[in-house]
Amino acid sequence: xxxxxxTPKHLITATGQRVTLRCSPRSGDLxxxxxxxxxDQGLQFLIHYYNxxxxxxxxxxxxxxxxxxxxxxxxLNLSSLELGDSALxxxxxxxxxxxxxxxxxxxxxxxxxxx
Amino acid sequence: xxxxxxHPSTLSVQEGDxxxxxxxxxxxxxxxxxxxxxxxxxxxxxIIDIRSNVGEKKDQRIAVTLNKTAKHFSxxxxxxxxxxxxxxxxxxxxxxxxxxxxxxxxxxxxxxxxQP
Numbered sequence: 001x002x003x004x005x006x007t008p009k010h011l012i013t014a015t016g017q018r019v020t021l022r023c024s025p026r027s028g029d030l031x032x033x034x035x036x037x038x039x040d041q042g043l044q045f046l047i048h049y050y051n052x053x054x055x056x057x058x059x060x061x062x063x064x065x066x067x068x069x070x071x072x073x074x075x076l077n078l079s080s081l082e083l084g085d086s087a088l089x090x091x092x093x094x095x096x097x098x099x100x101x102x103x104x105x106x107x108x109x110x111x112x113x114x115x
Numbered sequence: 116x117x118x119x120x121x122h123p124s125t126l127s128v129q130e131g132d133x134x135x136x137x138x139x140x141x142x143x144x145x146x147x148x149x150x151x152x153x154x155x156x157x158x159x160x161x162i163i164d165i166r167s168n169v170g171e172k173k174d175q176r177i178a179v180t181l182n183k184t185a186k187h188f189s190x191x192x193x194x195x196x197x198x199x200x201x202x203x204x205x206x207x208x209x210x211x212x213x214x215x216x217x218x219x220x221x222x223x224x225x226x227x228x229x230q231p
Contacts, residue, residue, distance in 0.1 A: 002158065033218050043159070043204060045218035058218055090158065099208040099219050100147040100166065106158040 003027065004093050004107035012113045018079040021110045025072055025093030031055075032074040033094075033104060034066055038087040049074055050097045081114045088112075117142040119207050121222025129230050134195055136225045138205035139187040145207040148181060148188045149219065153202045162203075163190070192227075200229045 003026035013019055025032050034046040036059075045058030049068035060066075063081075068074040078085060088109045096102030118141040128134045140148075149164035165172045165179045165188065172179050176195075181188040192199055206219040 002160075035218070042223040043206075043221040045220065048218050056218060098147075099149070103149060103161050103164060104219060105161070106151075108158050 002105040002107060004029075004091060004105055006089075006091050006107035006110050008110060009108065010111050010113075012115065013081060014115055015081055015083060017081050017114075018077065019081065019112065021076040021078070021089055021091075021112075023074045023076070023091030023093075023107060025074070025091075026105060029093035029095050029105075030072065031094045031097060031102065032068055032072070033092040034060075034074070034076050035090040035092065035106075036087050037090060037109070043090070046076070055097065078112070083114050086112055086114045117145060117207055117209065117220040119205060119220050119222040121205050121225060123225060124223065125226045125228070127228040127230055128195055130195055130197060132195055134190075134192045134199070134227055136190045136203055136205070136227070137187060138189070138207075138222050139185075140207040140220075141186070142207070142209055143183075143186065144209040145186075147208045148179070149206050150177075150179060150190050151204045151206065151221075153204065153224075155201075159204060195227075195229050197229050197231065200227060202226050 005024040030051045032049045036044045046060040048056040066076045090109045092104040092106045094102040121138045146167040151159035152162045153159045178191045202224045205222045208219045
């Protein structure tokens with residue numbers, strides 16, 4: 001067990017809907033990263049938060065947004081969902097502000113299915 | 116941004132033989148190169164990493180080598196066992212404390228199959 005908790009484990013919803021994915025980092029970790037994993041695209045970096053502030057953005061769509069709260073948990077909001085948004089969404093956490101000095105530890109993911 | 120290419124996409128080896136997976140990266144500023152193992156339906160798990168100030172690192176049956184000039188790094192697994200069967204991902208990052216802290220850029224993965 002990595003200590004990173006993601007809820008829910010599975011989510012099935014319809015096109016056009018909005019969902020929220022939640023991540024609780026390991027105790028003491030200040031960074032939260034969000035990744036999307038689909039079969040044809042591998043692991044795509046979405047966004048990184050460190051101690052409540054956004055640090056970097058990757059290939060995150062405008063329909064997606066995220067935040068990190070004062071208790072350091074993070075939420076990823078996906079709106080106007082499309083079939084192509086079906087994927088496994090991973091959260092990873094680390095102690096520091098950069099992977100170089102602070103390896104990432106992944107949660108078990110949320111599997112999103114859009115029908 | 117960074118681009119990471121990984122080869123091969125599938126690798127089948129006999130149990131007990133060695134396996135080598137190769138990755139290239141595009142950003143010469145990248146300084147951290149981890150490898151993750153992902154079993155079917157599970158989360159990626161860090162198995163080994165290397166920083167740009169060293170050329171090789173070993174941990175029991177696994178080793179990683181880095182060639183900064185050529186911008187490529189490789190994962191070597193010796194004496195392969197059935198439990199080594201999984202998808203392996205390489206990644207690169209140019210982040211460092213204080214700035215440039217973007218996320219890891221992953222390769223597309225190698226499905227390693229260990230034949231009994």
